[in-house]
Amino acid sequence: MQSSFSGRRLAAFVLCLAPLAAHAAGDPAVPPALSAKALEMLKRSVGFRTVEGEGQVPAYAEYLAGELRAHGFAAEDITITPRGETATLVARFRGSDPALKPILVSSHMDVVPAKREDWERDPFTAVVEDGYVYGRGALDNKFGLVTSTAALFWLKQEGFKPRRDILVVLSGDEETSMTTTAALAQELKGAELLLNSDAGGARLRDDGKPDVYSMQAAEKTYMDFEVTTTNPGGHSSRPGPTNAIYDLARIIDRLAAFRFPAKLNEITRAYFESAGESTPGQTGEAMLRYAKDPGDKEAYELLASKPEYVGQVGTTCVATTLRGGHAPNALPQSATLGINCRVFPGESVEYVTETLTRVIDNPNATMKLIYQPVPSDASPLREDVMKALRKAIDQRVPGLPIVPSMSAGATDSLYFRNAGVPSYGVGGLFIRAEDNFAHGLNERIPVASIDGAVAQWRSLVRDLAR
């Protein structure tokens, strides 16, 4: 691992950059050694090239297992399971009451690819510069992995004895096929709840203060369809009464005019109530009215007309790809339209399929499902979770509004919700929107966010596990 700082300077550097990690009286500050450890772990983590196909996830898991053992986890409580070229890791922080269901603290070890020539710096050598840690995965999701794990090291150091088991659950292909996630969700489906470090967090304004903390409690379901119209075709000099492209064009027109019904759930209601307060003008009013009554047509129309809110008011299906015909001088024998849907939690695959079939309404068209969806219901806004999160956030920024959110998907939570485990994206990253380069070039996280995230995780896990 290359570093431009010695360990001592590093610790000092972290401390002097820690205005965001403010803690209220009574909340213990992160011990400097643990803070330095978290930064060191994050830098080491970036160094593992855990991209699909590189076979580096097992080595990264071994490194993490070493850190877990060094911080009080028994060797027999750490399980690394090889799964193809990747792996999963589950580590158990033993609780005193085996009758209670465990809580899961999840992250993913893999990252999306990064090309050296595209980046200003080597993406797989963490660099600390101007208060940021740069590197592929620094944000997504190694920051969450490291800060949530460091919080458990802290609880071990303090001699905390949970009543429930706390399981560290690390998947190995979240960014690609999610087969490790699917396997983990099946193995751990009896859990009480899951806290996911890969979603949730606060957006910082330009003055460095957060405006709102967003907690992810639902994800829409992703579905892809293809609709194909067929026709015997023929010579283009002899057009007949039917045409595969014309048929498809009529289908496209009907699809463009169609909208799935207005939907509201506990999470989007809370979201619109909160966003409505801070959004000026007609849009803010529409949010508040919609939160009260999703049957309010005017409010619905206004929100559905905006790309940033249309996904929050119902299922969306939209044309995304088009191909058809085979020669400029031949009548088309087929034409195919790709449709992508983001399904509101609670609406079934069958319902969406039947509805689209009805909208298409053409005996010469066939529709097939291209992507096998994994539906997941919204997680209930449980009182124990909301209370523990409120307390953890108050210790960082007293009174910071917490807004539940539904994202377009997908994180590991998708599979756990599908398996019946309520799942919450409650990551500790506080970052400016313009600094958020997840999946992009020069991915980075503010060093100053580490301490606050560790403290947030410690408070949250402690309250829910005891």
Ligand SMILES: [Zn+2]
């Ligand atoms: Zn992620």
